[in-house]
Amino acid sequence: xxxxxxxxxxxxxxxxxxxxxxxxxxxxxxxxxxxxxxxxxxxxxxxxxxxxxxxxxxxxxxxxxxxxxxxxxxxxxxxxxxxxxxxxxxxxxxxxxxxxxxxxxxxxxxxxxxxxxxxxxxxxxxxxxxxxxxxxxxxxxxxxxxxxxxxxxxxxxxxxxxxxxxxxxxxxxxxxxxxxxxxxxxxxxxxxxxxxxxxxxxxxxxxxxxxxxxxxxxxxxxxxxxxxxxxxxxxxxxxxxxxxxxxxxxxxxxxxxxxxxxxxxxxxxxxxxxxxxxxxxxxxxxxxxxxxxxxxxxxxxxxxxxxxxxxxxxxxxxxxxxxxxxxxxxxxxxxxxxxxxxxxxxxxxxxxxxxxxxxxxxxxxxxxxxxxxxxxxxxxxxxxxxxxxxxxxxxxxxxxxxxxxxxxxxxxxxxxxxxxxxxxxxxxxxxxxxxxxxxxxxxxxxxxxxxxxxxxxxxxxxxxxxxxx
Numbered sequence: 426x427x428x429x430x431x432x433x434x435x436x437x438x439x440x441x442x443x444x445x446x447x448x449x450x451x452x453x454x455x456x457x458x459x460x461x462x463x464x465x466x467x468x469x470x471x472x473x474x475x476x477x478x479x480x481x482x483x484x485x486x487x488x489x490x491x492x493x494x495x496x497x498x499x500x501x502x503x504x505x506x507x508x509x510x511x512x513x514x515x516x517x518x519x520x521x522x523x524x525x526x527x528x529x530x531x532x533x534x535x536x537x538x539x540x541x542x543x544x545x546x547x548x549x550x551x552x553x554x555x556x557x558x559x560x561x562x563x564x565x566x567x568x569x570x571x572x573x574x575x576x577x578x579x580x581x582x583x584x585x586x587x588x589x590x591x592x593x594x595x596x597x598x599x600x601x602x603x604x605x606x607x608x609x610x611x612x613x614x615x616x617x618x619x620x621x622x623x624x625x626x627x628x629x630x631x632x633x634x635x636x637x638x639x640x641x642x643x644x645x646x647x648x649x650x651x652x653x654x655x656x657x658x659x660x661x662x663x664x665x666x667x668x669x670x671x672x673x674x675x676x677x678x679x680x681x682x683x684x685x686x687x688x689x690x691x692x693x694x695x696x697x698x699x700x701x702x703x704x705x706x707x708x709x710x711x712x713x714x715x716x717x718x719x720x721x722x723x724x725x726x727x728x729x730x731x732x733x734x735x736x737x738x739x740x741x742x743x744x745x746x747x748x749x750x751x752x753x754x755x756x757x758x759x760x761x762x763x764x765x766x767x768x769x770x771x772x773x774x775x776x777x778x779x780x781x782x783x784x785x786x787x788x789x790x791x792x793x794x795x796x797x798x799x800x801x802x803x804x805x806x807x808x809x810x811x812x813x814x815x816x817x818x819x820x821x822x823x824x825x826x827x828x829x830x831x832x833x834x835x836x837x838x839x840x841x842x843x844x845x846x847x848x849x850x851x852x853x854x855x856x857x858x859x860x861x862x863x864x865x866x867x868x869x870x871x872x873x874x875x876x877x878x879x880x881x882x883x884x885x886x887x888x889x890x891x892x893x894x
Contacts, residue, residue: 451654452647454622455613456504459512464616464646465609466501469600476505476600479576480512491570491577493555493585493594496602497779499645502580506551509578516540516548518575522557527565534569541574548575555579556588563590570596584777604644604741611639613646614653626683628657633688641695643739643780653686656694660684712738713748720749721756725795732784732791742783746772749790760800760875767793798875806869813863820860855893 457463460470460480469476475490494502510517518533537548555563569575570593577597581588585599605613617623618630630638634656642649661684716731735745746768753768771790775783813819829840844854859866871877871884 450651451617451623452650455617455620455650457508460505460508463501463504463508464612465605466505466602469505469602475598476509480509491575491579491597493577493579493581493589493597493599494602495581495583495585495599497604497644498582499642499647499649500602500604501646502602503551503553504646506549506578506580510549510551513549515576516546517551518548519551519553522552522554522562525552525562527562530562530565534565534574537569537574547573550575550577552577552579554581556581556583556585560590563593567592567596582779587777605642605646606644607639610642610644610646610649611635614638614649617650617653618657624657628660628686629683630686631688634686634691637688637691640739641691652691652695656686656691657684659694660686660690712740713745716745717748717752717756720752720791720795721799723795723799725792728791728795729788732787736780736784736787742775742780742787743772745787746775746790749787749794753794755804756799756801757794757797758800758803758877759880760798760872760877762876764794764797798877800872800874800877802869802871802877810866810868813866818862820862822860823857825856826858851890853887853890855890858891 460477463470471477475492479490479492494505496502506519507517516537518537520529520533533548533550537550540546540548550569552558552566566577570577579589579597585594614630614635618628619626630653638649638652638656641652664684712731712734716728716735719727719731732745736742750765750768750772753764757764768790771786774786778786824838825841825843827834827839829835829843834840844856846852846854846856848854857864869884871881873881
């Protein structure tokens with residue numbers, strides 16, 4: 426068979442079953458050849474964008490800006506690099522920071538310089554997992570990048586601000602990749618089923634199986650295609666007893682109906698239960714509701730259960746983290762003032778390290794929130810204050826609290842009689858702060874839980890001093 430433009434031979438009908446179980450993984454076979462085939466990341470692939478310019482640049486290097494691609498696994502970092510190299514016709518060298526050292530980098534730079542001098546062409550160097558490179562290893566990249574011997578396309582799953590040296594960052598364009606949407610994953614699955622590089626129509630996905638694969642992928646294209654390959658291979662194996670054996674019969678394989686991939690087949694192939702969970706439907710709201718109520722109710726085991734269900738169903742971890750931040754303020758509040766910074770730290774950690782590792786700080790925060798003392802006093806306090814404001818119960822700002830810095834303010838009595846709190850004993854002065862209409866209002870009433878046990882007597886003393894008692 427003659428090789429196609431991907432370097433692989435195109436399968437005949439008789440090859441389809443073999444192709445499904447070929448040595449080259451489906452995710453590799455289905456890797457786009459040009460940027461137009463890329464699913465997702467459209468915010469980086471518009472007309473005139475840096476990546477499009479890089480792909481359309483000529484062999485002499487025009488349009489050659491080094492870039493750092495930052496994003497979660499399976500979002501297309503390697504795919505973009507290879508598509509750019511193929512589409513531009515430039516030399517392409519791929520290194521992995523896991524196995525390459527300074528010697529390997531220098532050899533690439535020397536060859537790239539010689540190639541430029543001899544043939545006038547620029548080399549694209551794709552460096553995967555650049556965050557694993559030490560400072561010395563990254564320093565070795567600088568001469569080639571700065572002098573244009575290579576166009577560096579570096580990929581990382583970690584924040585480059587912390588993992589890439591400043592000189593390299595300043596010489597590169599940082600581009601952030603987003604997790605693929607459900608629609609993007611669906612496009613990739615449909616293409617793999619129909620395309621000659623994939624199953625060429627030899628398998629068919631039931632709607633429920635397609636939805637399961639999309640859900641299991643969690644926005645990771647590689648995970649989706651790997652699961653599809655496993656499920657499709659299982660479906661074909663089940664049909665194997667009925668497969669024709671003779672060469673003559675194999676020629677008629679194209680007339681055979683495709684093997685059907687079911688949702689149960691997907692579950693069996695990936696050895697994982699399929700959760701009934703629609704990120705846009707009732708189950709989404711039911712599970713997050715149960716999660717928050719379990720945290721509020723101090724049932725740490727139930728809270729971890731619902732966290733696990735959301736993670737396994739592919740829920741956006743940033744959504745989970747946002748709900749935890751709200752819970753820390755609404756349900757725990759001043760009973761444990763550390764709950765909010767811990768929830769915020771978990772949200773930042775997920776953003777920095779991504780999934781699946783992000784499950785660990787999420788779980789840590791969930792355990793802290795669920796076992797923390799609870800109080801909604803701050804939450805109910807602000808709601809009560811807002812209710813008064815909306816009802817028109819406001820009054821005017823007392824004159825001694827009004828701004829007295831502009832010309833004529835003092836003549837109006839603004840600031841007159843104001844007592845600077847730090848001049849009073851304990852830095853608390855007997856003074857009215859609320860408007861007359863709300864002089865006796867009490868919005869915050871601490872509970873006896875956690876840290877609020879200490880706040881309650883202190884607040885009582887403060888209010889007595891303010892009243893002049």
